[in-house]
Amino acid sequence: MKKLSTLIVCLFLSGLLLSQEEDLGTGLKFNKALYEAIPQSVPLITRSYQALPSNFSLKGYTPTPKSQGPQGSCVGWATGYGARTIANAIKNGWQNNRAKIDQNTFSPSYIYNQIRLTNDCKGAYIEKAMNLMATDGSVKMSDFPYDYRSCVKSPSSVTRSKAKNHKILSFERLDKWTNSYNATLVVKVKKALVNKNPVVIGLYNYNSLKTDQNFVWIPNSGTNGHAMVVVGYDNNKAGGSFEIMNSHGYGFANKGFFWIKYDDFIRQVKTLYVLVDKTSDNNSNDIKNNNTYAYNKLGGELTLKLSNGSNMPISLADEATRNFNIVKATKTTYKVDKSYTSGTQFRIYLKNKQRGYVYLIGYGSSDKSVNKLYPFANFSDYFNYTNSEIALPNEDYFIEFDNKPGRDILCVLYSKEKLDINSIISKAKYGSGDFVSRVKQALSYKMFKGSDITFSKNEISFNATSKSSSAKVVPIFIEMNHQ
Structure with a gap:
């Protein structure tokens, strides 16, 4: 009888997890005018895209993937917890130091709560998130914890003051808004990644994020919009694919990560953004640890x-x-x-x-x-x-x-x-x-x-x-x- 009870409990838990997965939020909204108002990355010539490695990854700089739950706050997770945390880890040289990175993740709520479109927490624009990080900054998760049950809490003046210390240098869009097949997207994303810039994307008009046994996304159509972060690529993975960090938890796909084939990426990724953090070679001055000016x-x-x-x-x-x-x-x-x-x-x-x-x-x-x-x-x-x-x-x-x-x-x-x-x-x-x-x-x-x-x-x-x-x-x- 005990064995049967255990089986029933396991089945119940399995069903609960499946239900939670189906209820996980998305929340990305698209606006062509907002997107095209963002400056586009410099128009590199063709030979600047040559000699890119066959694979490259920023995965060693990523935090442990966590879940946004049912809240439609994917924009805050992709830009803040994802791209902002990755850029900060790159700047500090924390590659493969997951413990250190996890201690310094940026808050998705600090960003999302200020740019949400409605009080029922159902959506936001990536452009607004990027602009907030550039003009006002962002804060660590420890300063503004995430609450999937509400998105209406506003940061205090003390928290806003802390955010100013974490402004990004700039942000750019990688390409124009297009309704046609655009093969240049692939090399532009590769170039950004090799340059150690995480790429925030908007997956457009899909229904589910189910993957095959190799954790490669099975493309489909629908009405969802979802913000995520591209962290790597491999020309030999399923004929060529990008690796994506999602915000549906560590149990999603391959420990929170999955792959999108290049062709599917071109077909259903509508918007692409590069976050540029302040680093030693793009600040107005290079500063040594002793606070004296270097060359x-x-x-x-x-x-x-x-x-x-x-x-x-x-x-x-x-x-x-x-x-x-x-x-x-x-x-x-x-x-x-x-x-x-x-x-x-x-x-x-x-x-x-x-x-x-x-x-x-x-x-x-x-x-x-x-x-x-x-x-x-x-x-x-x-x-x-x-x-x-x-x-x-x-x-x-x-x-x-x-x-x-x-x-x-x-x-x-x-x-x-x-x-x-x-x-x-x-x-x-x-x-x-x-x-x-x-x-x-x-x-x-x-x-x-x-x-x-x-x-x-x-x-x-x-x-x-x-x-x-x-x-x-x-x-x-x-x-x-x-x-």
């Missing part, structure tokens, strides 16, 4: 390539280094050695040696015009990748010399901090002196000194190193003549 480093390369594939020949201006940070010095840094006729087409290839911000301004002497050339079309000004290139305007189009011959100047700003580029352009248009002097005047208090910069002679390339806490920007001026 600031900044470097970049730029190539001007004609439509026939050849490079425009350039040379370093005389005394470019000595006159670099003298505001009244009007010479450009580099000069294109040949003149080109109107209608000549070319493309700009730009590379960053450290993660940082990049801007491009164009000046035309014939009509005194000053224009922002990059960032454009709502792309990000933050270059989140090293040793990778972007093509301007892109790989399919060229810049063309207009029918106004004269002396044109390209100005590239490499910066360790975000710049108010519209303010700089305004000062470059209407200030006193010539274009070069006006830009220098706008940046004079934050430029690297010329003595801290090494310029290449026969290519547009530089390396800058400074101990100054105010050294933030290196402007490169390139003179071009067309006839």
Whole structure:
């Protein structure tokens, strides 16, 4: 009789667990306008995606997966408990130290409770969560515990103050909103992961998260939307798949993780976001443990390539280094050695040696015009990748010399901090002196000194190193003549 009672109890518990699994919440809402308002990651050229490893994983930086329960708070779990915790573990070098990571998880409730759409806890937008972490910050789970029964509790002023210490640097979307098959998503997600950026995704119009015996998702259609985190990929897993961290508990699939095949990922992942945390190479300054300033480093390369594939020949201006940070010095840094006729087409290839911000301004002497050339079309000004290139305007189009011959100047700003580029352009248009002097005047208090910069002679390339806490920007001026 005891054995039968035990069997009945086991069956009851099994049924209860199945019921709980079926009742687990989701909660992601989609809004095209909100998504497309987020800056898109820099438009890397095709070769920047080459030579990616066949597999890569951030799983060693993940916390133990936990459950959101029936609450529709997946956005808080994916962005806070998932991506924010992973980024923090990466920054602190806690790989495979699950105990340490679990002690420092970020609260899903702190984020979700402030961005929820309704008091019945049934949904939120990822965009709102990312913006909250960037502007106000987030707190650890120990400071704001999760309660699946309610989402209406607001953080205290003390808790909000703690959150300011954990702001992320920025966030970006990986691609545009599309209703068609977009094969570029796969390499963009891989590139972000290899760059050690967790990717928050929105799984769109599905019914269940059931997996096969290999923990690979069985695709299906429905009306659910669910936010999760991509933590790795493997080209050999089921023909190529991404590994996903879910918020349905440790008992879900493979200890809280499962796989989505590349084709299914492209078909049903609607939105993708990269969280960028503050780290030693993208802060405005590198700080040592003794709170003294270490060396600031900044470097970049730029190539001007004609439509026939050849490079425009350039040379370093005389005394470019000595006159670099003298505001009244009007010479450009580099000069294109040949003149080109109107209608000549070319493309700009730009590379960053450290993660940082990049801007491009164009000046035309014939009509005194000053224009922002990059960032454009709502792309990000933050270059989140090293040793990778972007093509301007892109790989399919060229810049063309207009029918106004004269002396044109390209100005590239490499910066360790975000710049108010519209303010700089305004000062470059209407200030006193010539274009070069006006830009220098706008940046004079934050430029690297010329003595801290090494310029290449026969290519547009530089390396800058400074101990100054105010050294933030290196402007490169390139003179071009067309006839």
